[in-house]
Amino acid sequence: xxxxxxxxxxxxxxxxVMQLTxxxxxxxxxxxxxxxxxPARTEGNKRMFxxxxxxxxxxxxxxxxxxLNVAGIRKLYETKxxxxxxxxxxKTLSDAELRSLLREEMKxxxxxxxxxxxxxxxxxxxxx
Amino acid sequence: xxxxxxxxxxxxxxxxVMQLTxxxxxxxxxxxxxxxxxPARTEGNKRMFxxxxxxxxxxxxxxxxxxLNVAGIRKLYETKxxxxxxxxxxKTLSDAELRSLLREEMKxxxxxxxxxxxxxxxxxxxxx
DNA sequence: AAACAGATGTTAGATTTTCTGACATGACTT
DNA sequence: AAGTCATGTCAGAAAATCTAACATCTGTTT
Numbered sequence: 001x002x003x004x005x006x007x008x009x010x011x012x013x014x015x016x017v018m019q020l021t022x023x024x025x026x027x028x029x030x031x032x033x034x035x036x037x038x039p040a041r042t043e044g045n046k047r048m049f050x051x052x053x054x055x056x057x058x059x060x061x062x063x064x065x066x067x068l069n070v071a072g073i074r075k076l077y078e079t080k081x082x083x084x085x086x087x088x089x090x091k092t093l094s095d096a097e098l099r100s101l102l103r104e105e106m107k108x109x110x111x112x113x114x115x116x117x118x119x120x121x122x123x124x125x126x127x128x
Numbered sequence: 129x130x131x132x133x134x135x136x137x138x139x140x141x142x143x144x145v146m147q148l149t150x151x152x153x154x155x156x157x158x159x160x161x162x163x164x165x166x167p168a169r170t171e172g173n174k175r176m177f178x179x180x181x182x183x184x185x186x187x188x189x190x191x192x193x194x195x196l197n198v199a200g201i202r203k204l205y206e207t208k209x210x211x212x213x214x215x216x217x218x219k220t221l222s223d224a225e226l227r228s229l230l231r232e233e234m235k236x237x238x239x240x241x242x243x244x245x246x247x248x249x250x251x252x253x254x255x256x
Numbered sequence: 257a258a259a260c261a262g263a264t265g266t267t268a269g270a271t272t273t274t275c276t277g278a279c280a281t282g283a284c285t286t
Numbered sequence: 287a288a289g290t291c292a293t294g295t296c297a298g299a300a301a302a303t304c305t306a307a308c309a310t311c312t313g314t315t316t
Contacts, residue, residue, distance in 0.1 A: 141302080
């Protein structure tokens with residue numbers, strides 16, 4: 001009958017996002033505090049999440065499970081999101097930074113990045 | 129990236145459903161009271177709606193705007209939903225009942241039913 | 257016209273959900 | 287041992303939602 005959700009529309013309260021992601025409210029709020037996500041707010045200041053937010057959270061969860069830390073994930077996003085961005089200097093990861101990220105990952109015997117970015121645990125669990 | 133929502137999963141609070149349907153909380157609760165919808169409840173008794181619920185509400189809204197009343201819509205659903213149902217006697221509309229529904233609709237210079245059921249205002253407004 | 261019925265508005269009081277901020281804790285690093 | 291990171295937990299405040307009751311508006315019936 002319908003379709004593809006307008007994925008940026010804030011429609012989900014935190015309680016539902018908790019269920020969808022298996023994250024605690026504490027974790028979700030922490031990731032926001034750490035600028036990994038920026039959910040919308042209602043007039044009354046309650047967080048309201050889009051499906052994109054949920055995807056992002058699942059991705060964050062995945063990276064964390066692979067041994068990356070929040071700072072590393074943030075850095076990853078900063079660079080990943082540069083391409084389309086109009087202003088904001090086209091910050092690239094220095095070689096040193098990249099190596100540092102890689103090293104971090106190595107420590108935890110995780111798979112190489114290419115794998116990570118095509119991870120499974122996205123919303124397809126809940127959609128069909 | 130993803131997909132088709134598992135449309136029966138209760139994920140939306142009433143505030144969002146109000147936005148999506150342009151109905152008031154009062155209307156939504158009334159339609160539930162009148163057994164046109166049966167949204168899920170949280171442990172704390174808050175209504176939580178699925179995308180199917182939203183579709184149903186848009187359909188209800190459409191029928192009401194066409195001059196049907198709640199009783200007529202309910203009857204319509206009772207018969208429409210019989211086919212797949214296991215128990216529940218295969219109640220059909222008597223000729224008299226059908227004529228009564230039709231007459232009701234006539235009064236309000238609405239289009240014939242066939243039109244109504246393929247109405248436009250479903251979630252495609254919000255999905256893409 | 258008065259009475260009635262159906263759908264919706266409005267308000268009040270109670271309960272649930274979410275919020276922020278603070279402090280606690282467990283696992284690693286250093 | 288001390289420090290850091292990610293998360294747990296708790297308290298108090300504010301927002302969102304609930305039910306129930308009564309009000310109002312629009313047609314319908316008598």
